[in-house]
Amino acid sequence: MDANADADTVTKTKVTALPGDGIGPEVMQATMRILEAANAPIEWEMAEAGAEVFKKGLITGVPRETLDSISRNGLALKSPLETPVGFGGKSANVTLRKHFELYANIRPVRELPGVTTPFSGRGIDMVIVRENVEDVYAGIEHMQTTTVAQCLKLMTAPGCERIIRAAFALAAAEERKHVTCATKANIMKLTEGLMKRVFEKVGPEFSEFKQDHIIIDNCAHQLVIAPEQFDVIVTSNMNGDIISDLAAGLVGGLGIAPSSNLGDHAAMFEAVHGSAPQIAGKGLANPTALLSAAIMLLRHISAFEVAETVEQALFITLAEGKNLTGDLSPKGHGVGTAAFTDQVIANLGRSSNLPSRVYSKLELKAWPELTAHTEPDTRELVGIDVFLESGLGSEELGRSLEEIAQDTPFRLNGVSNRGVQVYPATGGQTFLVDHFAARFMLKQPIPLNASSANGQAEISYLVQRIGAKFAWMHIEKLQRFDGKDAFERPQGEG
Numbered sequence: 165m166d167a168n169a170d171a172d173t174v175t176k177t178k179v180t181a182l183p184g185d186g187i188g189p190e191v192m193q194a195t196m197r198i199l200e201a202a203n204a205p206i207e208w209e210m211a212e213a214g215a216e217v218f219k220k221g222l223i224t225g226v227p228r229e230t231l232d233s234i235s236r237n238g239l240a241l242k243s244p245l246e247t248p249v250g251f252g253g254k255s256a257n258v259t260l261r262k263h264f265e266l267y268a269n270i271r272p273v274r275e276l277p278g279v280t281t282p283f284s285g286r287g288i289d290m291v292i293v294r295e296n297v298e299d300v301y302a303g304i305e306h307m308q309t310t311t312v313a314q315c316l317k318l319m320t321a322p323g324c325e326r327i328i329r330a331a332f333a334l335a336a337a338e339e340r341k342h343v344t345c346a347t348k349a350n351i352m353k354l355t356e357g358l359m360k361r362v363f364e365k366v367g368p369e370f371s372e373f374k375q376d377h378i379i380i381d382n383c384a385h386q387l388v389i390a391p392e393q394f395d396v397i398v399t400s401n402m403n404g405d406i407i408s409d410l411a412a413g414l415v416g417g418l419g420i421a422p423s424s425n426l427g428d429h430a431a432m433f434e435a436v437h438g439s440a441p442q443i444a445g446k447g448l449a450n451p452t453a454l455l456s457a458a459i460m461l462l463r464h465i466s467a468f469e470v471a472e473t474v475e476q477a478l479f480i481t482l483a484e485g486k487n488l489t490g491d492l493s494p495k496g497h498g499v500g501t502a503a504f505t506d507q508v509i510a511n512l513g514r515s516s517n518l519p520s521r522v523y524s525k526l527e528l529k530a531w532p533e534l535t536a537h538t539e540p541d542t543r544e545l546v547g548i549d550v551f552l553e554s555g556l557g558s559e560e561l562g563r564s565l566e567e568i569a570q571d572t573p574f575r576l577n578g579v580s581n582r583g584v585q586v587y588p589a590t591g592g593q594t595f596l597v598d599h600f601a602a603r604f605m606l607k608q609p610i611p612l613n614a615s616s617a618n619g620q621a622e623i624s625y626l627v628q629r630i631g632a633k634f635a636w637m638h639i640e641k642l643q644r645f646d647g648k649d650a651f652e653r654p655q656g657e658g
């Protein structure tokens with residue numbers, strides 16, 4: 165095929181390019197060179213994010229001009245960005261994903277020709293669809309006491325539904341057959357369980373696909389035992405982060421794994437790997453992952469033919485094993501980024517033995533079309549959990565809180581420490597920290613249908629009494645929807 169065909173007649177799509185940190189600029193330059201040689205219909209708009217931006221004191225790591233550029237173009241190709249560790253700057257990657265609500269992280273994992281691993285020949289060809297903006301990665305964290313840290317795991321019905329719908333849309337676009345939902349619903353019944361429930365509710369609309377649910381730890385196990393059984397896996401943010409790295413390891417590692425981050429209004433394509441500071445600036449980095457992300461970008465803009473030309477040139481380069489970078493070659497036989505890039509360019513127009521998959525444009529559905537959630541007919545407030553800091557033993561604390569609850573609309577149900585009931589004592593051997601949850605149940609439940617603010621006066625009264633004696637950290641309302649508890653019980657209760 166002539167890669168130069170129609171080059172002058174094609175309208176170019178503007179894409180924001182972020183060269184990033186470490187090996188980022190090297191793999192970006194290699195990718196751009198290959199795309200240019202293939203006459204890809206893309207016009208780049210260069211933009212800044214990451215380490216240099218943090219150094220200037222901007223804690224988001226992404227300047228306004230970069231956000232504006234991505235907003236205008238709706239498309240970005242991004243090299244890895246360094247994340248400051250610990251306190252201080254936020255992850256610039258997470259900033260970008262959250263700013264543009266890029267909720268679907270698509271991570272294809274396919275055996276590549278010439279990349280030999282212990283799993284070669286097993287026919288691994290799957291896509292992990294990871295929820296990208298909710299879960300513990302929302303980064304809502306607070307120290308509760310000087311020794312107790314808390315991270316809120318927020319998962320929402322619309323968040324679960326749109327990622328599940330995205331997984332089915334992807335399965336359809338790539339003519340895949342099987343969608344697996346992987347969760348930890350057996351332990352986190354309300355958060356991870358929500359994703360499982362939404363999957364089961366939405367699934368019947370897509371009856372052309374085989375569907376099943378798997379517990380995430382078994383999913384990790386099955387990915388190693390029999391990875392070929394998976395086609396599309398949809399999962400929550402942290403689960404997806406971990407299993408997609410694991411899955412990338414099955415086919416040759418992070419150095420070759422691409423991903424896209426899709427939202428309703430923007431799409432960002434990137435390598436899964438980081439900035440590899442150890443080899444940065446040495447011209448040794450493998451650009452395969454970013455190039456593969458650029459191939460996903462080409463398909464996203466419906467440039468299917470150029471995408472296939474570049475993909476086949478990459479496949480044949482890997483298959484023939486000439487001029488591969490050090491990470492893919494026997495020790496001492498690797499070439500640099502530039503020589504590998506030249507080889508891919510030389511192979512443009514050639515085809516490998518591994519055909520490109522079937523792809524059509526992936527259409528995500530916008531929020532108004534979400535249907536899984538239905539409002540309950542009745543909603544009531546039945547109690548509160550008050551999290552408080554105390555150095556007291558559990559007996560003394562429990563008795564004191566029982567006394568405080570007297571003459572209030574509440575009674576003390578129990579006290580727990582790190583999710584385990586410690587008052588009334590259960591005989592368990594719980595290690596105590598200075599952070600307790602006291603569960604108070606209302607003597608009379610308060611209906612919340614008329615106003616979800618009902619009951620706040622009663623709560624304030626109790627909390628004021630508690631505050632006179634103890635330092636409380638936060639309060640959680642205990643609700644019942646349609647007569648069912650909308651909260652979990654501590655271990656050992658009842």
Ligand code: NAD
Binds near residue numbers: 248437
């Ligand atoms: P890393 O992915 O940068 O490196 C892991 C290992 O893989 C290293 O041995 C590295 O040399 C090698 N490697 C990675 N990409 C390669 C390539 N293209 N060619 C050859 N070898 C390659 O992970 P890390 O060291 O944990 O992270 C380094 C930095 O990157 C951190 O600041 C981290 O926060 C950041 N990071 C960014 C992203 C992103 O931008 N999406 C993703 C992961 C990590």
